[in-house]
Amino acid sequence: MEYLTKLNGNTATKSAFDLKYTFPVKYYDFHIYYYAHNQSSLAESNALQQRFLNDFSNEGEDGSVIVKKLPNEKVIGPHPTQFWEVDVLRPEVFIKVISWFQLNHGNLSVLIHPQTGDDILDHTGRAMWLGDKLPLLLDVFDDSTGIPEFGVKGGKRIDAKDYY
Secondary structure (H helix, E strand, C coil): CEECCCCCCCCCCCCCCCCCCCCCCCEEEEEEEECCCCHHHHHHHHHHHHHHHHHCHHHHHHCCEEEEECCCCCCCCCCCCEEEEEEECCHHHHHHHHHHHHHHCCCCCEEEEEECCCHHHHHCCCCEEECCCCCCCHHHCCCCCCEECCCCCCCCEECHHHHC
16 A cells, blocks of 8 residues: 655644534545456545545645555455555545546445444445445454554554544
């Protein structure tokens, strides 16, 4: 996994308006799905990713969005195909990102889910979809709990109550 943006100080972690998600939501993940073996899908994904990085260059620079590019040659469950990811901590940035994807996702499916520490429920019952809903491979989840540390590659899992 390659981080195209990175966490940069407290900017990404503090809401400019003191907004908070409803407990136990800490932040949101956006998974943008494409098919690497299909040139049209791959080209659309690459163009969308570059447009996102351009349109959210300030947020990428200050760490308000974390953009991750995963390898094209493999599928990483629970996701059924290749994807790239955007993580958003601040609620005011989430509003901008979700509305941007609503208008720009084109033929690509986007899974939007909260991070609450319950991976299965976060990816299913609490998830939202733009475009076609794809089947997920839920058997990859184990019994571990906690929320992955925001913006930290390989970061520890933190209990939701410890985030607040």
